[in-house]
Amino acid sequence: MSFLLRRLGFYLLAFWASITLNFLLPRLMPGDPVTRMLSRSQQRLEPQQVEALRTLMGVDGGPIIPEYFAYLGRILTGDFGMSISRFPTPVSEVIASQLPWTLLLGLTSLIIAVILGNLLGILAAWRRGGFLDSIAPPLLVFIGSFPYFWLAMGALYIFGISMGVAPMRHAFSVGLVPGFNLVFILDVAAHLILPALTIVLVSLGGWMLGMRNTMIATNSEDYILMAEAKGLRPHRIMLNYAARNAMLPSVTSMGMSIGFIVGGALLTEVVFAYPGVGYQLLGAVQGLDYPLMQGMFLTITAAVLIANFLVDLVYVRLDPRVRKG
Amino acid sequence: MSVPVLEVQELTVEYVSDERAVRGADRVSFTIHAGEIFGLAGESGCGKSTIANSIMRLLKDPARITHGKILFDGKDVLGMDEAELRAWRWNNVAMVFQSAMNSLNPVTRIGEQFVDVIRTHRGGTRATAMQRAEELLKMVRIDPARLRAYPHQLSGGQRQRIVIAMACALNPRLLILDEPTTALDVVVQQEILEQIRDLQNELGFAILFITHDMSLMLELSNRIGIMYGGRIVELAPSRILHHDSRHPYTQALLGAFPPLHGPKVKLTGLAEGVKFTNVQDLEDHGDGHWVAPTDQPVLSQGEAL
Amino acid sequence: MSQNAIDPQTLMAEEPLDESTVNRARVSATRLLRTLLRNGKAMAGLSIILVFIILALLAPLLFPGDPARITSAGASTPSLQHLLGTTTKGQDVLGLTLWGARSSLFVGFAAGIFSTVIGVLVGLSGAYFGRGLDEVLSLVTNVFLLVPGLPLLVILAAFMPPGLGTVIVVLVITGWAGSARVMRSQAMSIRGKDYVAAALVSGERPLRIMIREILPNMASVVMTTLLGCIIGSIGAQAGLEFLGLGDVNTISWGTNLFWATSDGSLMLGQWWIFVPSGLAIALVAFALALCNYAVDEITNPRLRRPKHATKSTAATTVARKEEK
Numbered sequence: 001m002s003f004l005l006r007r008l009g010f011y012l013l014a015f016w017a018s019i020t021l022n023f024l025l026p027r028l029m030p031g032d033p034v035t036r037m038l039s040r041s042q043q044r045l046e047p048q049q050v051e052a053l054r055t056l057m058g059v060d061g062g063p064i065i066p067e068y069f070a071y072l073g074r075i076l077t078g079d080f081g082m083s084i085s086r087f088p089t090p091v092s093e094v095i096a097s098q099l100p101w102t103l104l105l106g107l108t109s110l111i112i113a114v115i116l117g118n119l120l121g122i123l124a125a126w127r128r129g130g131f132l133d134s135i136a137p138p139l140l141v142f143i144g145s146f147p148y149f150w151l152a153m154g155a156l157y158i159f160g161i162s163m164g165v166a167p168m169r170h171a172f173s174v175g176l177v178p179g180f181n182l183v184f185i186l187d188v189a190a191h192l193i194l195p196a197l198t199i200v201l202v203s204l205g206g207w208m209l210g211m212r213n214t215m216i217a218t219n220s221e222d223y224i225l226m227a228e229a230k231g232l233r234p235h236r237i238m239l240n241y242a243a244r245n246a247m248l249p250s251v252t253s254m255g256m257s258i259g260f261i262v263g264g265a266l267l268t269e270v271v272f273a274y275p276g277v278g279y280q281l282l283g284a285v286q287g288l289d290y291p292l293m294q295g296m297f298l299t300i301t302a303a304v305l306i307a308n309f310l311v312d313l314v315y316v317r318l319d320p321r322v323r324k325g
Numbered sequence: 326m327s328v329p330v331l332e333v334q335e336l337t338v339e340y341v342s343d344e345r346a347v348r349g350a351d352r353v354s355f356t357i358h359a360g361e362i363f364g365l366a367g368e369s370g371c372g373k374s375t376i377a378n379s380i381m382r383l384l385k386d387p388a389r390i391t392h393g394k395i396l397f398d399g400k401d402v403l404g405m406d407e408a409e410l411r412a413w414r415w416n417n418v419a420m421v422f423q424s425a426m427n428s429l430n431p432v433t434r435i436g437e438q439f440v441d442v443i444r445t446h447r448g449g450t451r452a453t454a455m456q457r458a459e460e461l462l463k464m465v466r467i468d469p470a471r472l473r474a475y476p477h478q479l480s481g482g483q484r485q486r487i488v489i490a491m492a493c494a495l496n497p498r499l500l501i502l503d504e505p506t507t508a509l510d511v512v513v514q515q516e517i518l519e520q521i522r523d524l525q526n527e528l529g530f531a532i533l534f535i536t537h538d539m540s541l542m543l544e545l546s547n548r549i550g551i552m553y554g555g556r557i558v559e560l561a562p563s564r565i566l567h568h569d570s571r572h573p574y575t576q577a578l579l580g581a582f583p584p585l586h587g588p589k590v591k592l593t594g595l596a597e598g599v600k601f602t603n604v605q606d607l608e609d610h611g612d613g614h615w616v617a618p619t620d621q622p623v624l625s626q627g628e629a630l
Numbered sequence: 631m632s633q634n635a636i637d638p639q640t641l642m643a644e645e646p647l648d649e650s651t652v653n654r655a656r657v658s659a660t661r662l663l664r665t666l667l668r669n670g671k672a673m674a675g676l677s678i679i680l681v682f683i684i685l686a687l688l689a690p691l692l693f694p695g696d697p698a699r700i701t702s703a704g705a706s707t708p709s710l711q712h713l714l715g716t717t718t719k720g721q722d723v724l725g726l727t728l729w730g731a732r733s734s735l736f737v738g739f740a741a742g743i744f745s746t747v748i749g750v751l752v753g754l755s756g757a758y759f760g761r762g763l764d765e766v767l768s769l770v771t772n773v774f775l776l777v778p779g780l781p782l783l784v785i786l787a788a789f790m791p792p793g794l795g796t797v798i799v800v801l802v803i804t805g806w807a808g809s810a811r812v813m814r815s816q817a818m819s820i821r822g823k824d825y826v827a828a829a830l831v832s833g834e835r836p837l838r839i840m841i842r843e844i845l846p847n848m849a850s851v852v853m854t855t856l857l858g859c860i861i862g863s864i865g866a867q868a869g870l871e872f873l874g875l876g877d878v879n880t881i882s883w884g885t886n887l888f889w890a891t892s893d894g895s896l897m898l899g900q901w902w903i904f905v906p907s908g909l910a911i912a913l914v915a916f917a918l919a920l921c922n923y924a925v926d927e928i929t930n931p932r933l934r935r936p937k938h939a940t941k942s943t944a945a946t947t948v949a950r951k952e953e954k
Binding site: 384405410 | 947949
């Protein structure tokens, strides 16, 4: 328990640090960010928009401490201000409509990549020098060297544009009414395949190599030798003894890589015009929608922290050593 | 004389790399009889663990057995295929490893690890396997409730006893103890040895006992082989070895440890720069006492160098 | 196998050593470099990187003038005149790719090196001084590790004045924590070694101990971290620029890809416009990863590929030689 409480405290601290960074960033930059923004912005802004920006950026020059607490209060109640590019929709509303798609894409590809990568790693380490151990690592490292979005562009070009077998954009076909029915679910799945596939392909190598290397280290542990001496069947030693232990570092690193995968998912969304946070992020960047960018940063950070906490919960189930103290 | 349980004949193990092959064990021969405790002693790296692991054929690439025979109850261990080997392991020979502290799977309960080995070899239900595990734990005087514990919740001594209990699970004919007490403090060491002796009286298995600690070795073993550089340099019943050792290396090894009982003795060791190269085959000195001939001076006991 | 003298002390000291730590620590910087030069993977990686660096340096000679100049020869497929074709704006794609290498490699290496240096400083001082300082540094490191990189990059880049310098600074801010964590754990294990204790007792100054005793023994880890940081920086830079958050007026692989999408080359099926820059990023990253792989294999012999395929539970091979 105390392990989980400690982790929870740490996540809260990390979130607080992110909010504070968000608060300080526009205030620490030289010059007046609002004026700079107005000069860079192509479209004309309404006076209310400018006003909303000024409060957010703290250009009004009020005392910083009370302003900071006011800001904290607003964020914690989910008030991220007004979106500029979609004025006057509140930022939280914009994000809420997009977050589910990002979660769907991110989680699907994360789960597939983790399971597949770890399985490949286990098998490669179990048969050192075999086919899987020789071919897969360099190949996957090569694929993993491509930027997410570039592989997405390639996939879209080959399957969407040249072959015409994959949907080109969005998360479901135009004209389809979202609902919980088979037609819609299949359509969503069809739109999910390519973006998820590119994320899986790019991240697979990391998972596989990580698992393979820890498995190789685990294989020289004494309890593996003892299991062999006990005359247990090889697959049982592989799964219950070696993989079960080698999994632990893999789970730990999962927390760290969630943030990374999210980044990849955001960029992939841009390419596929997938209506998640990432696609909206592009819009926010182009429209210089600072409140939206900040809101996205905080939302994604919160999501990553929650995901990390979930990973911790899994870890506690897997490693008896952290359960007490 | 009783039937030999284990016969090791001219066993040679090499660690082969691209450039060269290193001999971990070199033409090592010995026999262990039913119910006997045979000790192998020597400094780190002399090849005693190599012998222990190669008997169960647990050594990994790049190690390979390049010469010799291992017979268990007359059956050729080196000729067994994987399935035979699996069935033979633990059923006939069980092993307690150098770091028995780390030989338990850290993420599964102790009970499961008993069940694992019992059901693999004997089949049966989980419940009967658990029952057997409880008996075994009682045998080593550990509360059967501890079967629900994870390894990290137990002390080093407890873990070691559990491994020993696990080794007895299938009533093997031979138990290999590879430095079973090295990681433990002296008091616990004594308790564990006591326990091993009790279990041996009760169950009657033979023991291959491996250590670098001569005082433990003399206390426990019936016969002792002294290893140096992969070879056995002297082999004798422990009483003879203790009082009438003939090889200077044996004498140095005996001189390097304080006796557990009796008066204070000045410790001696091998002189600086003394090495034995090209150790010859053992010669019979009578009474089961075998010594490798050497041109190094033989010392009298207790002499300082 | 045989020691000069047996003393009880060494006989007793049969504690299991952590092989990887020991090996890593013992591989000194110079030996590592020498071994690397004989390693096939490392040489392949280094050659690829070298080729890219040479091409980047030669870009002004091969493609003089402003490569971004808009001409009328828009969106032509690869031909003898334009080996990789032209963009929608009529710029030579090969020229853009080679010029792009200059800023991409510069930013990638600069950000990678700075991140590693900060990582070394934070990790070493945390591990060396321990206690309060270590707690604080670890906490900050872990927070930065946890905060998702890309969204952080975005808000940082959005608020800072655009330019190459900003890109580097932003990449370092998001990139240093990973290396600091690795450095700290490595330095911690070396900090506990006897020779460090000996140096402490003999009254050496902290800075000297850190630089002379601890750092040289971390050579391989510093190397892998540096390579990892450069790979990460090149990828992150490309992502940032792809979103239009870099300086769109400099030519780099990321901005090339940004223009390729915003000009609609992808949708129009003009593959030659977006393939070269992406491939270049991948090749450089792969080359660096190859070097990394090589360092890992050298410092951790267990990772080397065995000669024959072997199952982990295989029994000891019996290979009797001919009797003499």
